[in-house]
Amino acid sequence: MPCRINLDNISIVLHQPRHPENIGSAARAIRNMGIGRLVLVSPQNYDISKVLKLATHVASDIVEQIEVYENLGQAIAGYGYVVGTTARLGGQRQVVNTPSTLAEKLVSISRENRIAILFGPEDRGLANEEIKYCQALVNIPTAEFSSLNLAQSVMIMCYEIFIAGSEDNIRFIPRLANQHELEGMYDQLKDILVRINYINPENPDYWINKLRHFFSRMQLRSKEVNIIRGICRQIDWYGKKTL
Numbered sequence: 001m002p003c004r005i006n007l008d009n010i011s012i013v014l015h016q017p018r019h020p021e022n023i024g025s026a027a028r029a030i031r032n033m034g035i036g037r038l039v040l041v042s043p044q045n046y047d048i049s050k051v052l053k054l055a056t057h058v059a060s061d062i063v064e065q066i067e068v069y070e071n072l073g074q075a076i077a078g079y080g081y082v083v084g085t086t087a088r089l090g091g092q093r094q095v096v097n098t099p100s101t102l103a104e105k106l107v108s109i110s111r112e113n114r115i116a117i118l119f120g121p122e123d124r125g126l127a128n129e130e131i132k133y134c135q136a137l138v139n140i141p142t143a144e145f146s147s148l149n150l151a152q153s154v155m156i157m158c159y160e161i162f163i164a165g166s167e168d169n170i171r172f173i174p175r176l177a178n179q180h181e182l183e184g185m186y187d188q189l190k191d192i193l194v195r196i197n198y199i200n201p202e203n204p205d206y207w208i209n210k211l212r213h214f215f216s217r218m219q220l221r222s223k224e225v226n227i228i229r230g231i232c233r234q235i236d237w238y239g240k241k242t243l
Contacts, residue, residue, distance in 0.1 A: 005164065010110060011114070016043065020047045021053070023046075023055075029154045030062065035161075038063075039068075076116050076118070077180040079114045079179050081114075084118045085125075086125060087125055096139045097137065098141060099138055099157055106161060117158075118133075119153060178222075181225050184229070192232045
């Protein structure tokens with residue numbers, strides 16, 4: 001089956017996975033669906049022999065090339081689009097896609113942008129602190145019991161991405177600003193908005209998270225991030241000049 005999605009630009013990122021067997025099963029799942037990159041962030045109880053046992057020889061190359069990072073910011077810095085998976089809804093998780101809807105969006109984005117599909121720890125999922133990095137959220141619908149095994153969730157997402165990429169639904173999406181560029185912009189915005197008393201200095205992240213949601217919907221490009229940062233620099237310069 002020909003695949004029109006650029007699977008080389010898609011990575012599965014497991015944040016603080018607790019069980020090496022789940023890592024191995026996830027590696028096998030992504031191999032089944034043609035994805036080749038698995039990223040781990042601060043894995044707990046990491047045992048490569050247990051990982052390989054569940055991955056089997058089929059996905060041993062995936063395991064051998066696993067990228068391991070100490071923190072999430074480092075792991076996703078080079079990605080232009082980050083998708084967070086969540087079982088919980090409400091609060092900061094208002095706009096949530098189904099796997100099939102999200103997968104269709106990723107087909108076009110993947111042509112020019114690196115995409116990270118982010119999964120949280122088995123026992124609690126992604127916290128709000130991790131959700132803030134995501135441009136989109138996805139929820140796997142279930143019946144009464146919403147908790148899925150980590151590897152099962154990985155397989156469902158990878159399957160939907162593969163199926164969506166096999167259909168003729170491509171539209172062009174240019175290269176987006178990566179996470180490193182976006183975080184620099186948010187830090188600069190927070191600094192300048194606090195200094196001009198636009199946001200409360202005692203709880204700036206509350207307001208910055210609202211801006212994160214706003215800009216995430218716009219899918220900013222690098223040049224647009226540079227424009228916003230340039231405006232911030234000009235405001236800073238003018239403020240110092242008038243003092």
